Structure formats: structure tokens, C-alpha cells
Amino acid sequence: MEASRSDDANLSPNRDRRSNPNPTHNPILSSSQIWPTIDGPLGLTEEASVDYARRFYKFGFALLPWLWAVNCFYFWPVLRHSRAFPQIRNHVVRSAIGFSVFTVLLSAWALTFSIGGEQLFGPVWDKLVMYNVADRLGLSGLT
Amino acid sequence: MDRTEQRARSILDTLGEELIGILTPVSICMFTVVLLVCLLNSDPSSPSSASFSSIATAAYSESDSDSPWAKLLGAFLNSLVFVAAITLATFLLVLLFYLRCLNFLKLYMAFSAFVVLANLGGEILILLIDRFRFPIDSVTFLILLFNFSVVGVFAVFMSRFSILITQGYLVVIGVLVAYFFTMLPEWTTWVLLVALAVYDLAAVLLPVGPLRLLVEMAISRDEDIPALVYEARPVIRNHHDSRLVQRRVWREQRPSNSSDDVENNEVVTVVRAEEEVSVSVPLIERSRAEESSETFLEGIGLGSSGAIKLGLGDFIFYSVLVGRAAMYDLMTVYACYLAIIAGLGVTLMLLSVYQKALPALPVSILLGVVFYFLARLFLEVFVVQCSSNLVMF
Numbered sequence: 001m002e003a004s005r006s007d008d009a010n011l012s013p014n015r016d017r018r019s020n021p022n023p024t025h026n027p028i029l030s031s032s033q034i035w036p037t038i039d040g041p042l043g044l045t046e047e048a049s050v051d052y053a054r055r056f057y058k059f060g061f062a063l064l065p066w067l068w069a070v071n072c073f074y075f076w077p078v079l080r081h082s083r084a085f086p087q088i089r090n091h092v093v094r095s096a097i098g099f100s101v102f103t104v105l106l107s108a109w110a111l112t113f114s115i116g117g118e119q120l121f122g123p124v125w126d127k128l129v130m131y132n133v134a135d136r137l138g139l140s141g142l143t
Numbered sequence: 144m145d146r147t148e149q150r151a152r153s154i155l156d157t158l159g160e161e162l163i164g165i166l167t168p169v170s171i172c173m174f175t176v177v178l179l180v181c182l183l184n185s186d187p188s189s190p191s192s193a194s195f196s197s198i199a200t201a202a203y204s205e206s207d208s209d210s211p212w213a214k215l216l217g218a219f220l221n222s223l224v225f226v227a228a229i230t231l232a233t234f235l236l237v238l239l240f241y242l243r244c245l246n247f248l249k250l251y252m253a254f255s256a257f258v259v260l261a262n263l264g265g266e267i268l269i270l271l272i273d274r275f276r277f278p279i280d281s282v283t284f285l286i287l288l289f290n291f292s293v294v295g296v297f298a299v300f301m302s303r304f305s306i307l308i309t310q311g312y313l314v315v316i317g318v319l320v321a322y323f324f325t326m327l328p329e330w331t332t333w334v335l336l337v338a339l340a341v342y343d344l345a346a347v348l349l350p351v352g353p354l355r356l357l358v359e360m361a362i363s364r365d366e367d368i369p370a371l372v373y374e375a376r377p378v379i380r381n382h383h384d385s386r387l388v389q390r391r392v393w394r395e396q397r398p399s400n401s402s403d404d405v406e407n408n409e410v411v412t413v414v415r416a417e418e419e420v421s422v423s424v425p426l427i428e429r430s431r432a433e434e435s436s437e438t439f440l441e442g443i444g445l446g447s448s449g450a451i452k453l454g455l456g457d458f459i460f461y462s463v464l465v466g467r468a469a470m471y472d473l474m475t476v477y478a479c480y481l482a483i484i485a486g487l488g489v490t491l492m493l494l495s496v497y498q499k500a501l502p503a504l505p506v507s508i509l510l511g512v513v514f515y516f517l518a519r520l521f522l523e524v525f526v527v528q529c530s531s532n533l534v535m536f
Contacts, residue, residue, distance in 0.1 A: 037305070043306075063286060065290065066290035113278070134272070139269055
């Protein structure tokens with residue numbers, strides 16, 4: 001099922017319950033409910049969000065810090081409004097911590113490698129740098 | 144209060160928002176492909192025809208020493224082979240969809256997205272690293288590429304995901320495949336584009352066309368075709384009467400100051416139709432398989448929420464046209480870009496009139512090809528003469 005289709009059932013009952021006669025263009029203010037995802041009313045409901053946040057957090061341990069970052073990005077309203085959604089917030093905050101730690105480690109290694117260069121590593125640098133590896137394995141050809 | 148507010152959102156706001164929602168990613172895709180072409184093809188000495196062999200060059204691989212007639216003939220043969228392969232693959236897709244092998248199709252789509260992102264994406268990144276001599280090490284590169292591809296597969300495969308990230312990944316996939324198609328030989332590229340435009344027209348509009356069969360099956364079963372389709376974010380207008388679902392279906396263009404009742408009725412019809420689980424506006428997709436047999440879609444249609452859907456194949460072939468124009472000069476790029484956007488606008492207008500699946504390739508590609516040759520043969524001479532005589536810069 002597509003995102004654009006299956007959230008109709010989510011959208012109309014919420015709007016019916018919380019109908020607000022004041023026309024504003026801010027989807028967050030016009031209904032008294034805060035949506036947990038960054039897509040607002042087009043995104044997930046709260047129940048599905050808990051499941052998603054937990055699954056993304058768990059999958060991120062497979063060397064996928066970008067998945068943690070996507071998790072934080074997607075559930076950004078959860079991070080902003082610190083009172084709502086305690087269960088989702090748990091997973092999202094842990095994803096954010098995991099992403100920051102991994103980024104620090106990876107960028108430390110990458111910067112050491114690129115700035116240190118040959119002086120720090122010696123001949124190993126030439127063996128590890130990507131364009132040489134690609135040449136050796138013939139990856140930069142197109143066929 | 145409501146009336147003035149309604150008039151304040153003129154037709155440009157609502158219509159324009161939807162148009163921008165589809166024109167922006169197309170433009171970004173084309174711009175990125177032109178950028179890649181300009182960055183990576185800067186040495187004219189590299190023989191592009193020799194280094195890329197695929198099903199599109201299976202019948203004939205161009206070499207510079209052939210006569211124009213031989214090149215043309217060879218290009219026709221190549222295009223024939225390619226279109227035949229695509230037709231076969233599309234009929235296979237229709238068969239699988241008919242036999243309800245949806246899980247297999249979804250897995251295949253995820254696998255093909257992974258292959259494109261990891262393989263083609265990795266190769267392009269390596270080319271860029273090579274070109275700029277960027278001192279990244281292989282471990283970091285592998286980790287980043289792995290992350291990028293796996294999250295891309297999630298974005299494409301999972302139905303509920305961040306809209307922005309899904310759209311971004313679809314554009315990236317389009318860019319990667321388009322860049323590889325620009326490496327085909329020149330004559331083959333142009334003849335192939337025209338052939339695909341004709342095939343598109345036939346496959347969507349003819350009653351026996353595979354894509355039309357696919358769309359009709361999807362509509363009759365009220366199911367989704369699992370394929371790579373770009374869907375613009377549905378426009379949610381905050382209606383003063385908030386008891387209704389704020390979705391808008393693209394009907395005939397009504398004047399913006401239409402009465403409230405008319406707009407209420409329009410939105411109410413949408414809501415009722417969606418509640419009855421009958422798709423008032425069909426999910427319109429057409430599918431094609433690539434030479435590496437991925438399920439890309441072409442064609443433009445309307446999602447059930449009224450958002451415009453454009454198949455990824457359209458992104459790819461628009462970008463191939465513009466990328467190939469970039470290999471000649473930037474002047475042809477501007478001409479082709481404007482032609483393609485004009486063609487897309489015409490297609491969107493036709494979509495609003497006919498309200499059914501339409502091929503998005505023919506108008507744009509034909510306009511683009513015509514303008515490319517006009518710019519190359521006539522405009523360039525004119526502008527160069529003017530500039531060299533200091534008449535016009």
C-alpha cells in the first residue's frame with residue numbers, strides 16, 4: 001500500500017475528532033494533535049511510529065549510522081516536543097546518540113587518513129586509498 | 144473572512160504548487176546529470192563508444208570511422224533490439240502481475256534498487272574520486288556506500304517512509320541510470336530516444352499495449368503496481384470547513400473564486416470515493432524494464448490522493464536527452480531543457496483534461512530532439528556569428 005493512500009483512514013477520524021474551525025495553514029496548529037513524524041498528517045500514526053522507531057534503531061546496529069540519522073530526521077517532532085511520545089522518544093534519542101558516536105569515530109579515522117597521508121602511514125596509505133584500490137581491482141572501468 | 148482567504152490562494156498557488164512538486168525533481172535530476180557529464184567527460188580523447196557495452200549496443204557498436212549511413216542503420220538496429228527487449232520484459236511483468244506474484248515483484252524491485260545504488264552509484268563515486276583525487280580510504284568508502292544503498296533500499300521498498308528521503312533516493316536512482324545511458328554512442332542515443340517515445344505512445348494508448356493492460360489490471364484489482372514511481376507530495380489545503388479530508392483531485396481547472404459549495408462538493412466527492420474504497424482517480428503507472436531488467440515506470444498519472452505521479456523512466460530519459468545535449472554544448476542544454484519542461488507542461492495539461500494514464504515521454508522527447516537539432520544546426524551558427532561580430536553576446 002502506498003503512503004498516499006493508506007493514511008486516509010488515519011487522517012479523517014483525527015480531523016473529525018479534533019475539528020478546529022479556525023483556518024490556519026499550519027497543519028500542526030490546526031489540529032490539537034502533534035504528529036510524530038516530519039511529514040505531519042501524511043506520515044505515520046503514533047502506534048505505527050513506535051514500531052518503526054524501534055525497528056530502525058535495531059537495524060542501525062548493522063553498521064548503518066545513516067539509518068539512525070534518517071530515524072532522527074523522520075521523527076524530528078518527537079525530539080522537538082520533549083513531552084509527547086515517550087516511547088518513540090526513547091528510541092529516537094538512542095538513535096541520535098548512536099549516530100553521533102559513530103560519526104565522531106568514522107570522521108576521526110577518515111580525517112586522520114586524509115590529513116595524515118603518507119607521512120603518518122607510510123606505504124600502507126597507497127594501499128588503502130580508494131582510487132588506487134579501484135585501479136587495482138579495475139572498478140573504475142565502466143564495463 | 145473565508146472568501147477573501149480563498150481568493151488569496153489563487154489558481155497559481157494550488158495549481159502551481161502541484162506543478163512545482165513535479166517540475167523540481169525533474170529539473171534537479173537533469174541538472175545533476177548535466178553536472179556529472181560536464182565533470183566526468185571533460186577529456187574528449189576517451190573513446191566513449193568502446194567502454195560501454197550493453198543490450199543497447201548489442202546489434203551494432205559505433206565506431207568513428209563508419210559512414211553516416213552505416214551509423215544510422217546501426218542505430219536503428221540497436222534501438223530495435225532495445226525496444227524489443229523492453230517489450231518482452233514488460234509483458235513478463237504483466238504476466239507476473241496477472242499471476243499475483245506481488246512479493247516477488249517487490250523483492251525484485253528492492254534488489255534492483257540496491258544494485259543500481261551500490262553498483263552504479265559506487266562506480267560513479269569512484270569516477271568522481273578519481274577525477275578529483277579525493278584522499279578517502281577504502282574502508283570509509285565502503286561503509287558510506289553500504290549505508291547509502293541499504294537506506295535507499297529501505298526508502299524504496301517500505302511503503303511508509305519519509306516522503307522527502309524517498310523522493311531524494313528516487314531522483315538519485317534516476318540520475319545514476321541516466322548517466323550510464325548517456326555513455327551510449329551518439330547516434331544510438333538519439334534514435335533510441337525517438338524509438339522509446341513511439342513505443343511509449345503505443346504501449347500506453349493502444350488497447351493491446353502492455354502498460355495499458357497493467358494499469359487496467361491494477362485499477363480493476365484496486366492494487367498497487369510495485370514499481371519505481373515518483374509521487375509528488377500531495378497538496379493539503381487547509382479548508383475552512385475542516386470536517387473534510389483536505390485532498391484535492393485534479394479536475395478541470397475551475398476558476399479560483401468558485402463558490403464554496405462547488406469546492407465542498409469536489410472535496411466531498413473525493414472523500415466519499417475514498418471511503419468506499421473505490422479509486423476515483425486511478426493509480427496510473429506504466430512499467431518498463433531496463434537493460435539490466437529493473438522495473439522502472441514511465442508515464443504520468445494521478446495518485447488516489449490527487450498527487451501527480453511520474454514514472455522513473457521518464458526522469459531517466461529526459462535526463463539522458465539533456466545529458467547528451469550537454470556533451471555537445473551548454474547552449475543545446477538550455478534549449479533541450481526548455482523544450483522538455485514545455486513538453487511536461489503540455490502532458491500535465493492533457494492529464495488534467497483526459498484524467499487517465501498518459502505517456503509522458505512522447506511530447507517532451509520529440510520536442511527535445513527537435514530543439515536539439517535546431518539549436519545545434521542553426522542557433523549555434525547564428526549566435527557564434529553574432530558574438531564574433533560583436534552584435535549580440
